[in-house]
Amino acid sequence: MNLASAVNENFANYSNYLIRSAMFVYALAFLAHLAEWVFGSRSRIAVQSAALTAGQAAAQEAADAGKAKVTVQVATRGGGTTTLERPAVVTRASSSDRGIPDGPGAAGTSERGDLYGRIAVSFTTLAWLLHVAGVVFRAASVQRAPWGNMYEFSITFGSVAVGAYLLLLALKKNVRWIGLFLTTSVLLDLGLALSVLYTSSEQLVPALHSYWLWIHVSCAIISGAVFYLAAVGTLLYLFRDHYEVALAAGSSGNGRWADVMRRLPSAASLDKFAYRMNALVFPLWTFTIIAGAIWAQAAWGHYWEWDPKETWSFITWVVYAGYLHARATAGWKGRKAAYLALIAFTCFLWNYYGVNIFVTGKHSYAGV
Amino acid sequence: MSTTHTPGRDGKPTAESPASGAVPAQAAEPEDGLGAAGAQLSTAPADTLDSLPGLGVLGWLRWLWRQLTSMRIALILLFLLSLAAIPGSLIPQHSDQLKVDDFKKAHPDISPLYERLGLFHVYSSPWFSAIYILLFVSLAGCIVPRTWQFVGQLRARPPAAPRHLTRLPAYSTWQTDASPEEVAEAARRVLRGRRFRTHLNGTSVAGEKGYLREAGNLLFHVALFGLLISFALTSLEAASGGKLVVGGDDGFVNNPALYDDFSGGTLYGADDLKPFGFTLDNFDAKYATSGPERGTALKFQANIHYWTGTDSSHTTKGAISVNHPLSIGGEKVYLISHGYAPVVTVRDGQGNIAYRGPVPFIPQDTDLTSTGVVKVPDAIGKDGKPDQLAFQGYFTPTGSTDRGPVSTFPALDQPLLWLTAYHGDLGLDSGIPQNVYQLDATHMKQFKLNTTTGVNGEVIKVGQRIDLPDGQGSLTFDGVRTWASFTISHQAGNESALISGVCAILGLALSLFVQRRRIWVRALRGPDGTTLVELGGLGRSESVRIADEIGDVAVQLLPDAPPRPDGGPDDRPATAPESADTPAETARTTDDEGARA
Numbered sequence: 001m002n003l004a005s006a007v008n009e010n011f012a013n014y015s016n017y018l019i020r021s022a023m024f025v026y027a028l029a030f031l032a033h034l035a036e037w038v039f040g041s042r043s044r045i046a047v048q049s050a051a052l053t054a055g056q057a058a059a060q061e062a063a064d065a066g067k068a069k070v071t072v073q074v075a076t077r078g079g080g081t082t083t084l085e086r087p088a089v090v091t092r093a094s095s096s097d098r099g100i101p102d103g104p105g106a107a108g109t110s111e112r113g114d115l116y117g118r119i120a121v122s123f124t125t126l127a128w129l130l131h132v133a134g135v136v137f138r139a140a141s142v143q144r145a146p147w148g149n150m151y152e153f154s155i156t157f158g159s160v161a162v163g164a165y166l167l168l169l170a171l172k173k174n175v176r177w178i179g180l181f182l183t184t185s186v187l188l189d190l191g192l193a194l195s196v197l198y199t200s201s202e203q204l205v206p207a208l209h210s211y212w213l214w215i216h217v218s219c220a221i222i223s224g225a226v227f228y229l230a231a232v233g234t235l236l237y238l239f240r241d242h243y244e245v246a247l248a249a250g251s252s253g254n255g256r257w258a259d260v261m262r263r264l265p266s267a268a269s270l271d272k273f274a275y276r277m278n279a280l281v282f283p284l285w286t287f288t289i290i291a292g293a294i295w296a297q298a299a300w301g302h303y304w305e306w307d308p309k310e311t312w313s314f315i316t317w318v319v320y321a322g323y324l325h326a327r328a329t330a331g332w333k334g335r336k337a338a339y340l341a342l343i344a345f346t347c348f349l350w351n352y353y354g355v356n357i358f359v360t361g362k363h364s365y366a367g368v
Numbered sequence: 369m370s371t372t373h374t375p376g377r378d379g380k381p382t383a384e385s386p387a388s389g390a391v392p393a394q395a396a397e398p399e400d401g402l403g404a405a406g407a408q409l410s411t412a413p414a415d416t417l418d419s420l421p422g423l424g425v426l427g428w429l430r431w432l433w434r435q436l437t438s439m440r441i442a443l444i445l446l447f448l449l450s451l452a453a454i455p456g457s458l459i460p461q462h463s464d465q466l467k468v469d470d471f472k473k474a475h476p477d478i479s480p481l482y483e484r485l486g487l488f489h490v491y492s493s494p495w496f497s498a499i500y501i502l503l504f505v506s507l508a509g510c511i512v513p514r515t516w517q518f519v520g521q522l523r524a525r526p527p528a529a530p531r532h533l534t535r536l537p538a539y540s541t542w543q544t545d546a547s548p549e550e551v552a553e554a555a556r557r558v559l560r561g562r563r564f565r566t567h568l569n570g571t572s573v574a575g576e577k578g579y580l581r582e583a584g585n586l587l588f589h590v591a592l593f594g595l596l597i598s599f600a601l602t603s604l605e606a607a608s609g610g611k612l613v614v615g616g617d618d619g620f621v622n623n624p625a626l627y628d629d630f631s632g633g634t635l636y637g638a639d640d641l642k643p644f645g646f647t648l649d650n651f652d653a654k655y656a657t658s659g660p661e662r663g664t665a666l667k668f669q670a671n672i673h674y675w676t677g678t679d680s681s682h683t684t685k686g687a688i689s690v691n692h693p694l695s696i697g698g699e700k701v702y703l704i705s706h707g708y709a710p711v712v713t714v715r716d717g718q719g720n721i722a723y724r725g726p727v728p729f730i731p732q733d734t735d736l737t738s739t740g741v742v743k744v745p746d747a748i749g750k751d752g753k754p755d756q757l758a759f760q761g762y763f764t765p766t767g768s769t770d771r772g773p774v775s776t777f778p779a780l781d782q783p784l785l786w787l788t789a790y791h792g793d794l795g796l797d798s799g800i801p802q803n804v805y806q807l808d809a810t811h812m813k814q815f816k817l818n819t820t821t822g823v824n825g826e827v828i829k830v831g832q833r834i835d836l837p838d839g840q841g842s843l844t845f846d847g848v849r850t851w852a853s854f855t856i857s858h859q860a861g862n863e864s865a866l867i868s869g870v871c872a873i874l875g876l877a878l879s880l881f882v883q884r885r886r887i888w889v890r891a892l893r894g895p896d897g898t899t900l901v902e903l904g905g906l907g908r909s910e911s912v913r914i915a916d917e918i919g920d921v922a923v924q925l926l927p928d929a930p931p932r933p934d935g936g937p938d939d940r941p942a943t944a945p946e947s948a949d950t951p952a953e954t955a956r957t958t959d960d961e962g963a964r965a
């Protein structure tokens with residue numbers, strides 16, 4: 001065995017250690033998130049349900065937020081500058097909104113809970129760094145983009161999903177509520193990758209030797225990761241919507257389940273979050289399919305052959321288009337649209353796991 | 369001061385909309401009580417299911433058409449389309465006839481039903497076509513009126529402000545000493561600076577921005593038509609065929625009779641093929657020889673010489689590899705697969721050469737363990753009568769006799785040929801087309817060979833010979849050549865598909881990322897002589913940024929309309945309009961909605 005391949009094998013081993021360490025730290029983050037939810041439940045506030053039903057809290061909060069004063073320097077016509085206060089902007093909930101405010105988050109009003117939540121985010125960040133390093137070492141060991149088989153695709157996919165979440169956090173978006181679900185699914189994703197999908201590093205079949213691999217597959221991974229975040233938002237939207245309907249119908253909003261629901265963002269916010277995520281990557285997903293068609297044209301001489309992978313990409317795309325339509329169609333907004341979004345994501349998952357494993361086609365590079 | 373208010377304070381939307389032409393108010397995104405101001409933020413068709421018509425045939429037709437072009441039906445058709453695409457991904461399709469045949473053999477009871485339902489060619493079946501044709505009719509019925517409507521909106525002015533700006537999703541107000549005219553003029557300037565289309569009416573300004581959203585949406589839907597037309601072109605005019613070429617042979621001339629398989633399009637058949645030809649010099653493959661990736665291919669390349677036209681004396685050197693097709697004489701040649709062709713000499717019972725040449729064997733795994741058949745139809749038996757011979761078995765580029773017919777490396781390190789032999793009737797005259805790579809041994813008898821392996825077969829190296837019992841003939845393994853298979857394809861519609869695809873993505877991005885929104889600024893003189901400035905903004909429901917934008921516009925306005933020290937945002941953030949305008953109704957309606965604190 002020559003030196004280069006020994007180095008490569010070392011790199012592949014480092015990658016495996018890193019991925020395993022990342023899993024360990026993700027598990028810690030998962031536990032910290034659990035603690036966040038548990039402590040948060042002890043901080044129930046009595047006023048909550050009254051405020052919820054009245055919907056006044058929302059308006060009050062919005063008005064308060066709007067009133068937050070910002071001082072601005074403006075040039076006056078005379079040439080000097082004066083300091084003026086930015087005028088208040090009053091926002092009004094849109095018609096789809098029930099006026100129910102966002103929950104306080106997993107930690108509720110508990111400071112302990114919040115501390116655990118922040119610990120969880122730190123662990124997630126650390127785990128993500130290890131995870132990314134694992135992916136990079138894998139790439140170095142095979143000396144190409146780390147997405148030639150399902151194992152590599154899975155680990156990259158997980159790191160992009162967590163990266164997108166951390167990016168949203170860094171942008172000060174209110175998304176910490178995803179944390180518990182995200183760490184759970186990343187643990188599943190990596191566990192599955194290591195135990196079932198693992199392939200020792202190997203070279204690509206020549207058909208994959210193309211810069212389209214970089215373009216097409218990286219876009220597919222990013223699309224999938226963001227679709228995933230949207231799917232979590234959609235799922236929680238359905239639960240929370242259910243809870244809000246019950247609340248509006250006069251249910252007291254007590255009990256363990258309600259206690260979890262209470263702390264989530266409002267149904268309207270979750271719905272908006274899911275929509276924004278889906279709408280953000282839908283054009284990218286469209287591009288992914290078109291890039292795939294261009295690649296197929298270069299490799300096989302046909303840009304579209306209804307190969308199972310192509311077919312399921314198409315199905316996924318059409319169902320997401322249906323979801324976007326549903327949101328613009330009276331009578332289909334809300335829950336029905338949300339179900340469509342979940343079906344669409346299921347199609348995406350099936351295209352990835354199901355088609356790779358159970359259906360053979362030209363895209364058979366799963367390595368399992 | 370109520371003079372600036374138009375009549376009709378009953379809370380109903382007033383018809384102050386500027387001439388928006390023939391455009392009817394839309395029900396797409398009704399913002400309660402905003403009337404015309406809130407309408408037409410998109411051109412989506414109204415989504416009320418009309419009551420059933422009672423107007424005879426014409427009425428029915430019109431009703432049907434309206435249903436077909438509604439968003440609801442488009443949605444259902446989209447869903448149907450995705451459902452209909454599923455079976456084709458699970459059941460073998462006619463583009464891979466071998467798999468279809470296997471499936472039919474394995475499921476003889478269900479296959480006739482599948483056949484009748486068109487499940488072996490889903491994507492050209494009548495029901496699949498019906499769905500997408502309906503969808504596209506619906507699409508056409510949708511985008512044509514939407515385009516006119518959009519043009520109407522472009523020519524119209526931004527709609528006038530709703531009476532109660534406080535009802536808008538974002539609202540801001542303060543009092544200033546500047547005159548209403550000055551404020552309105554400044555507001556118009558600010559909005560223009562932010563690239564809003566504006567309309568000044570008295571001392572109120574209406575501004576609208578983000579028309580590209582609608583334009584992008586229309587572009588996207590039109591591009592879908594482009595894609596459909598390109599697909600149609602492709603399937604009408606594309607033709608492709610496959611050909612396996614053995615290295616060092618005469619090569620290939622572009623003639624459908626010489627293809628292994630050929631499928632033409634309606635507009636492009638065998639007669640339209642451009643003349644050209646090529647020979648395969650050799651197939652160049654490099655494999656990793658060590659490390660965990662040992663045996664994986666690093667390079668596949670077919671080295672060829674080609675010519676265009678019918679004159680094969682002037683040839684050009686070329687190379688074809690995966691992902692790098694070669695364009696010859698207007699047609700494209702793709703490398704599809706490759707393998708080995710053992711060169712053999714077969715002698716019959718008379719000692720004459722009955723066959724000599726390479727026989728392509730078909731790879732079964734990545735180490736190129738290959739299977740194949742040497743068919744010798746023209747042999748003469750020992751008794752002088754015609755007797756057909758066949759040798760069937762494996763070829764292993766790197767084999768070992770202890771391990772059985774399994775190759776351990778794809779390169780030619782230790783080539784072995786593993787064969788059993790038959791004689792009798794090959795069945796070539798039966799008229800049923802035969803797969804050249806498979807043997808139908810039903811009318812053949814197997815020879816008993818000198819076997820060492822326990823199987824009735826022999827393993828030979830290059831240069832060695834298998835002798836059939838009793839001098840009935842022999843097979844000599846002379847060497848190995850490479851072969852490569854190619855798809856030669858003629859294509860149309862590629863460019864238009866690409867352009868449509870790019871337009872679709874561009875349109876989508878505009879449609880999803882651009883926010884269409886309206887901002888109104890109203891300046892009114894209050895009873896105390898000061899001017900009340902009001903700003904209101906409306907975006908599509910997904911827009912959060914409208915509040916920020918209102919804030920920014922306000923900040924830009926402040927130099928021209930400095931807030932009065934006692935009338936600034938501090939003192940009267942939200943209650944301003946009532947106290948200035950004092951209509952009791954206003955207060956009531958807004959309170960009812962719980963719009964503000």
Ligand code: HEM
Pocket residue numbers: 318320321324325328410411412413437438439440442446503504506507508509510511585589592879880
């Ligand atoms: C060929 C199938 C179709 C596909 C793939 C498709 C796709 C899309 C997509 C992805 C959007 C999202 C843009 C957004 O949310 O703003 C959209 C919007 C829209 N589509 Fe389609 N569409 C199709 C057919 C149709 C048809 C048949 C109609 C007519 C009824 C239609 C009417 C609309 C309208 C009105 C919008 C804008 C909705 C809005 O304003 O939010 N589409 N379409």
